[in-house]
Amino acid sequence: MMNVFAKTLIITVFIFSLGIGVGLWLDIARAEVEERSLAEISLQLTDVVTQDLVYDSFDNTTAFCNAALKSNLEFNDRIYRQGVELEKLEELNKLGPDTILQKKRYALLQTQFWLNAIKIREACGFNYDTVAYIYKNEETPELNTRQKIMSSVLFELKNKCGSKIMLVPIPGDMGLASIDTITYQYDIQEYPVVLINEKVLLQGLQPLDTLESHVSC
């Protein structure tokens, strides 16, 4: 009788290991796709920033400003989608490598983009609004709901305003010096936070109307 139980155990362990193996392989493959995508975005940001340097050194025409705006908007859309993908990966990835490093890179890319968007706006005299959404990565269930609601409000705002706003979601608790400096500078104690045009700081849940009253779209 014991023989049957032992044989069953061996077969079950085999099937189970196979399932874990396939799961691990697929999770790693998905993380690699994400990694590649992040590398491409990083490259795209370097391109956008280099474009600014070209502008600083050689050119200050309206044509250049329009090209820079186009690049920034494209980048904004892409990195937003990447952020959603990354959140998804973090949620679904059970066996693959940790996503924390990717999130850190993502946070830095968003910060760099934000600063670049401010710079272009000033240099070219654009009137778009920068809306930085600073949220907490390590969240309690209650904060998760609040941040989910705030994300939905901002998603709605972006849908309404389109290219008139640059929406920049940044996880604020990644232990990165540049982002820590911003949170220190604005004395951010409570998440989520919305920072509009680097002047208006709105802490906690905000109605869509309030946000709309601070942007020009």
Added chain:
Amino acid sequence: MLGVIDVIFLVFAFITLYFMVFFMLVYFTRDKGIPKNNFTGSVSFIIPAFNEEESISETITAIKETEYVGEKEIIVVDDGSTDNTAALARKTGATVYSTKNRGKAKALNFALTKTKGNFIVSVDADSFLTKDSLKEAMKYFADDKVGAVTVSILSKEKKGLLSRLQELEYIMIAWARKNLEHVESVFVTPGPMSIYRKSVLTEMKGFDEDNLTEDIEMAWRVLKGGHKIRMATSAVVYTTVPTKFKEWWRQRSRWNMGGLQTLWKHKSSIFANPGSFSMFVIPFFTFSLIISLSGLTVFSYLIAKWILGTSAYVIGTAQVGISPFTSTSFLDLPILFVIFGAIILTLSIIYSKMNFSFYSRKFQEKKDYLVMLFYLALYISIFPILLVYSIVKLLAGKKEW
């Protein structure tokens, strides 16, 4: 990364896989030595009946028509019926004893005192033997060590979703019982029809009158006493199944309560000796209970978490003036869950089809697949809830039929 819920899911997946593999392995490696020669001995049918006028005549007629060369006697204990059960039973040719209503186990024990046969066949008053039922089942008694023989109990009704679900369930139960036979662990001698050696019932001092499922309890004592229980798959008996949910719920909660009573009664036997009863039956029962209850706890936690989270989200979106459908969230499942879900579903389908083909019942219509999916996805999910209900009812001392 893996969280607590993920680990629990994986443990459940492993256990489910283990038992599926176990049953399949036992089936494919089983000893196919089904007895071929007829075995004859004097047989006493005992039928406890309480208000069974609708079916008693048909039950007795089926017994009379079942092919068997040995002696047969049919004893009906009219357990305080207020209808025509006794008269109809008498008219159909059974010896009838009327008593006041005392419950099934007492009726069975009373009937035992009136029997003359060497083999006792307990039959429910709403179950119907086929031509071969008795002959096929009796063959197993050629082995002196066999103390009891169970048969394939199949659902009589096949119309309506609940009946079709039970049809599938009864086939699966019968098939599982055959597989359990190969590891000497048939843990129930079902009421619709089971045959016992009279000497074994005498040794056991009859059925436990305090137990709601005297058939489970008896099987446990037969195993504990070192006797073998065999499953005669070729012996088929059709039984009436509940067609209304309320009746079904009542029947199943009684089965659960009886099972729990039996487990409690025999708890000290767990791992007490190297036999299959101590080493497999009791641990298997206990383990099933734990898995069922912990599964329900985790599921309830996840549902409660989802309801609270969604409610808070909906209220929050109303407060900030946006539609609750504006969300960037997603409903994807982790790959790991999908993989194990797919493995278990595939094995379940293969398992169910093996069960059906064993009873020469083929999946012919789309409806069969739908019933099976319904069975796997919803029907068996009700059982943990039913178990909690039964535990509460048992603890409250409500041990009625």
